[in-house]
Amino acid sequence: MSDRLPGFSTLAVHAGAQPDPTTGARATPIYQTTSFVFNDADHAASLFGLQAFGNIYTRIGNPTNAVLEERVAALEGGTAALAVASGHAAQVVVLQQLLQPGDEFIAARKLYGGSINQFTHAFKSFGWNVVWADPDDIASFERAVTPRTKAIFIESIANPAGSITDIEAISTVARKAGVPLIVDNTLASPYLIRPIDHGADIVVHSLTKFLGGHGNSLGGIIVDAGTFDWSTGGKYPMLSEPRPEYHGIRLQETFGNFAFAIACRVLGLRDLGPALSPFNAFMILTGIETLPLRMQKHCDNAKAVAEFLAGHPAVAAVNYAGLASDKYNQLARKYAPKGAGAVFTFSLKGGYDAGVSLVSKLQLFSHLANVGDTRSLVIHPASTTHSQLDDAAKVKSGAGPDVVRLSIGIEDKEDLIADLEQALGA
Numbered sequence: 001m002s003d004r005l006p007g008f009s010t011l012a013v014h015a016g017a018q019p020d021p022t023t024g025a026r027a028t029p030i031y032q033t034t035s036f037v038f039n040d041a042d043h044a045a046s047l048f049g050l051q052a053f054g055n056i057y058t059r060i061g062n063p064t065n066a067v068l069e070e071r072v073a074a075l076e077g078g079t080a081a082l083a084v085a086s087g088h089a090a091q092v093v094v095l096q097q098l099l100q101p102g103d104e105f106i107a108a109r110k111l112y113g114g115s116i117n118q119f120t121h122a123f124k125s126f127g128w129n130v131v132w133a134d135p136d137d138i139a140s141f142e143r144a145v146t147p148r149t150k151a152i153f154i155e156s157i158a159n160p161a162g163s164i165t166d167i168e169a170i171s172t173v174a175r176k177a178g179v180p181l182i183v184d185n186t187l188a189s190p191y192l193i194r195p196i197d198h199g200a201d202i203v204v205h206s207l208t209k210f211l212g213g214h215g216n217s218l219g220g221i222i223v224d225a226g227t228f229d230w231s232t233g234g235k236y237p238m239l240s241e242p243r244p245e246y247h248g249i250r251l252q253e254t255f256g257n258f259a260f261a262i263a264c265r266v267l268g269l270r271d272l273g274p275a276l277s278p279f280n281a282f283m284i285l286t287g288i289e290t291l292p293l294r295m296q297k298h299c300d301n302a303k304a305v306a307e308f309l310a311g312h313p314a315v316a317a318v319n320y321a322g323l324a325s326d327k328y329n330q331l332a333r334k335y336a337p338k339g340a341g342a343v344f345t346f347s348l349k350g351g352y353d354a355g356v357s358l359v360s361k362l363q364l365f366s367h368l369a370n371v372g373d374t375r376s377l378v379i380h381p382a383s384t385t386h387s388q389l390d391d392a393a394k395v396k397s398g399a400g401p402d403v404v405r406l407s408i409g410i411e412d413k414e415d416l417i418a419d420l421e422q423a424l425g426a
């Protein structure tokens with residue numbers, strides 16, 4: 001073996017996986033078991049006391065899921081990761097380690113519609129208060145910081161319009177405030193953007209989207225960058241204070257630069273319970289093996305479709321950061337030089353009615369609420385994913401009434417353009 005560090009495509013296929021030591025199986029087996037036999041009483045006690053790493057019960061960890069965790073940690077450049085049942089579960093588990101009732105976190109206003117809902121309503125009932133900021137106005141993050149701020153949450157490529165966030169500028173605000181920066185990297189995937197390289201302390205994903213990539217399995221993951229010091233100022237007691245359920249150990253002191261991933265596992269996942277099925281972990285691992293190939297094709301197709309739409313007389317505007325004329329093109333060149341992703345929006349001169357009509361006439365595009373599938377997808381956010389927002393908030397989050405969102409798949413781009421052409425022209 002050479003001492004070359006493996007490249008991204010090699011890690012996508014191999015990171016975390018070994019031939020199965022018992023059977024020699026080359027693909028990662030699905031360890032479809034709830035629990036694992038202890039060697040003896042001492043072994044069991046050391047596992048429960050966090051003195052040894054090993055398998056206990058699939059709600060806390062599973063060998064198939066462990067391969068997925070190691071692979072995504074390697075692709076993102078983090079120290080460790082924790083897989084959970086969905087992207088939303090990842091967000092709950094992360095914030096549970098950081099916020100006490102009455103605390104605040106700052107979130108970019110341009111977010112996945114489900115995250116806006118989760119932050120506004122579900123988290124409020126836990127006493128976690130979201131304060132919104134505008135990702136196009138970095139000073140709005142600075143103004144939002146208070147003594148109760150415990151984290152900043154942004155998307156790297158933001159739903160629904162595929163806008164690019166200035167991660168480095170916001171990480172500077174987070175550093176000054178002494179709080180971690182959490183980046184939802186779902187729409188970019190680590191193939192396009194690695195937020196840790198730009199100052200993120202925690203990366204979360206909905207594995208359901210581009211990482212799994214085939215629209216067949218839900219999952220989520222949390223990646224610990226290992227960069228944040230949780231012990232300063234007593235702001236993060238879950239990490240810095242003695243844990244009664246683990247004989248008084250302090251997680252930061254014991255686990256150092258992967259303490260956050262451990263906290264998410266042994267406090268968050270163990271107690272809240274959103275475990276990922278090993279079967280889904282297997283499906284997502286298989287998807288990740290082709291991530292670099294798929295992602296490049298997704299981006300190349302998206303650019304071709306965006307260029308076609310930009311030249312069509314029925315189209316009022318196209319929001320795709322990969323277009324030279326787009327307001328996010330500079331940021332796209334800096335953060336995502338291989339491509340600006342495959343999710344973007346455009347608006348029609350005919351407004352709301354034209355949007356609804358287009359969606360009903362498309363044949364190759366599937367009308368559904370998902371992104372990051374091999375298949376091309378279409379949705380009208382104002383009447384679906386963002387329908388809970390009032391009109392002003394819809395426009396602010398990029399989901400105005402005339403807006404249509406596309407997630408471009410890996411079909412032949414000529415077929416996608418032909419489908420749009422017949423639906424727009426008819």
Ligand SMILES: *Cc1c(COP(=O)(O)O)cnc(C)c1O
Nearest residue numbers: 086087088112184186206208219
């Ligand atoms: C889908 C999505 C989520 C939520 O993930 P689930 O797996 O559906 O729970 C979070 N953030 C973004 C950007 C998403 O696209």
